[in-house]
Structures are given as C-alpha cells and as structure tokens.
Amino acid sequence: MKDLKLAGLDSERSIIEVDGVSIGGKEIILMGGPCAVESSIQMQESAAVVKKAGGKILRGGVFKPRTSPYSFQGLGMEGVNYMVQAAKEYGLLCVTEVVDTRSLELVVDKVDLLQIGARNMQNFELLKLAGKTNKPIILKRGLSATIEEWLLAAEYILSAGNPRVILCERGIRTYEPSTRNTLDVSAVGVAKELSHLPVIIDPSHAAGRRDLISSLSKAAIAAGADGLLIEMHPNPDEAVSDGPQSLTPEQFINLAQELGMVAQSVQRFFDFGTDDSLEALRSKIDLVDRSIVEGLAERMQIVRKLSDQKRLDRVKDANREKEIIQRLMSLAEELDLPAELVKKIYPIIFEYGIQTQIKSKIEQDKRLDPSCYYFGSK
Numbered sequence: 001m002k003d004l005k006l007a008g009l010d011s012e013r014s015i016i017e018v019d020g021v022s023i024g025g026k027e028i029i030l031m032g033g034p035c036a037v038e039s040s041i042q043m044q045e046s047a048a049v050v051k052k053a054g055g056k057i058l059r060g061g062v063f064k065p066r067t068s069p070y071s072f073q074g075l076g077m078e079g080v081n082y083m084v085q086a087a088k089e090y091g092l093l094c095v096t097e098v099v100d101t102r103s104l105e106l107v108v109d110k111v112d113l114l115q116i117g118a119r120n121m122q123n124f125e126l127l128k129l130a131g132k133t134n135k136p137i138i139l140k141r142g143l144s145a146t147i148e149e150w151l152l153a154a155e156y157i158l159s160a161g162n163p164r165v166i167l168c169e170r171g172i173r174t175y176e177p178s179t180r181n182t183l184d185v186s187a188v189g190v191a192k193e194l195s196h197l198p199v200i201i202d203p204s205h206a207a208g209r210r211d212l213i214s215s216l217s218k219a220a221i222a223a224g225a226d227g228l229l230i231e232m233h234p235n236p237d238e239a240v241s242d243g244p245q246s247l248t249p250e251q252f253i254n255l256a257q258e259l260g261m262v263a264q265s266v267q268r269f270f271d272f273g274t275d276d277s278l279e280a281l282r283s284k285i286d287l288v289d290r291s292i293v294e295g296l297a298e299r300m301q302i303v304r305k306l307s308d309q310k311r312l313d314r315v316k317d318a319n320r321e322k323e324i325i326q327r328l329m330s331l332a333e334e335l336d337l338p339a340e341l342v343k344k345i346y347p348i349i350f351e352y353g354i355q356t357q358i359k360s361k362i363e364q365d366k367r368l369d370p371s372c373y374y375f376g377s378k
C-alpha cells in the first residue's frame, strides 16, 4: 500500500512500551474495565478484578459517543479522576476514549493511553492532534472501515509525530443480526501483514453479548492478536451502558486463567501470575490439576485402543514400562522435579492401563464370539 510510509511493515514489528508494559512483544496484554465510569467504588472494584486477572490496563469511558442523545453521556472529568485513582492504587495503567480535540486536551495529561473510538476513526483533526501528543493511541477500526482506511487513519497519527499506535479490531457491520457486529478475526493477520503496528481485539463491542466473549478472545489470540480489550463490570445488570456485553468479575478472571494455554499454543505468553496471594496461587494449582487429570484421561483412552493389537496374555510389557520410566525420570531431572516422584507414580498408571486393556479385550472377545453370552446366560 503506497501511502503507508510510516505504518507499513518494513522489517521489524513495533513493540510499544508504556511504563513497563510492552504491547506487541511475546506477552499478551489484557485490558479490562467497564464501558462507562459510573462511580469511584465501581472503578475500585473493577481495578481489583483486572489486577487479579493479570490485566495491565484499566479501561473506562468518560466521554461516551452514544448512538442515542438520550443515553448516558459519561461523567467527564469526574470520571477520569475515579479511574486514574483506582488504576494507581492497583498498579495498573489506564485508558479512556477521547471524542474530540477538547476531550483530548482535558485528559491527555491524566491517563496513560488514549483511545480513539470506531466512530472517530476518520476524525482527521482528532487524529492529527493525537499525533502531537506523547501518549500511545489505541485506534479502533471504524464500523464500516476497510483495513486500508484503518491503516491510513493510523498513518495520520504517525505522520503527525506520534509513533505509538495500537490498532484495535472491534467488529465490523455486516448483514448478520445475531451479534452486534461481526468480529473480523482475519483483520489481525491482514493488518500485521501490511503494518508493523501491534493489533489488539475488543471482543465485547464485536459480539454485543457476553456469552461469546471467551471464545472470541481465545480466537483472537490464536489469530495473532497482541492483546485484548474486554468490558467487565462489577455488576453488569446495573451497568449504565453495555451491560449485556460486559463480563462479570468471575467470568473475567475465569477467562484470564485460560488465556495462558492459548497463548502458549502460538508461542506467546499471558501472565496470569502477577497475583501471588494464597487464593490466586490456589486457582493456578486448580488449573494445573485439571490439565493433569485431563492428560491422564487422554492417555487412558489411547492405552485402551492398544488392546486391539495384543493378546490377552501379552498385555503387560515390562520393557516398555522400563523405557518410559527412564525417559520420564531424565525429563523430571531436567525440569527440577524429583525423579523419584515419576518412579513412584508411573507403576500405578501402568497398572490401571493394563486393567483397562484387559477389560476392553474381554468385551471385544465377547462381541466377536456371541456364543459366550448364550453360554453364560444358560
């Protein structure tokens, strides 16, 4: 694309540093908070949840570009102060949306990042002014903007002198009414092919309903997104805006717990572990235990299949068992785990493996020779 003089991908991808948080590196950055700032207590509660989930950035709208003029328009500067205070207390950064040059000037020195929303993606005066600030800009893709238009909007900010732009896909307008917008997952790959800028995903505005947020967030990471911007409210049923698409604190934390595995599968990481409280460490252990048991169940399924290929009197194979134990004992040593643990646990696992094969073999034999039923039932 010829006009992407600064946004175009030359060689290196940009990693955007904001006070110790790097967006666009290996780490997946989680940002969360309510659609609109409503009160000091609401922001305190939200900040506590974001922190607990391993999130790095607190979001909250104070100037709300609402579809209807009669919807809540935001708390303005009072709201900014609530958010800044809460973020500070919990060691988080904070971001809010600016809707015009006036609101930008009001908040630029207060927050850590600025957001330009979908409806203002082509507000060129605002883009130029954002380009003159020293704050990173989260630039949302417009409701009906092509990827090219979105990148050219980023080019406005870059060419005005601000190199820190983060692209945010938030769903586009399609003919499909089941979701508020359609999350364009492929936009992540396309934008990254054309541009060096980090790309994050806002699944909340894309879906418009909370039941899809978890799966869309995981899809976003799998597709290569550098972060997630998710709406979460301490009490979504009472939210003044976007309640139906806001996660509850519990859902937000549960989702965050699952992000690490998805991140790992695409050679990234998500640090759920910033919270080392007893409760947080125990939930981490619960997650690991779950995958241990799931792994054992999967192993058992495979072992059971092996019975097809064996005679009943040849189910146990001592050499194979020895070989497995030796291999896993060296792995344990490499991983700083007592090798003795493997030596003790595995014979029990083999024992159950053998039992399950024998059972399956007997069932097979019965199926092959139905006479044994008749014989047995006489």
Ligand SMILES: C=C(O[C@@H]1C=C(C(=O)O)C=C[C@H]1O)C(=O)O
Binding pocket: 303, 306, 315, 316, 317, 318, 320, 321, 324, 349, 350, 351, 353, 354, 357
């Ligand atoms: C699965 C097998 O059968 C038995 C169970 C084993 C296991 O659980 O890994 C290993 C050897 C056998 O004693 C096998 O032969 O591989």
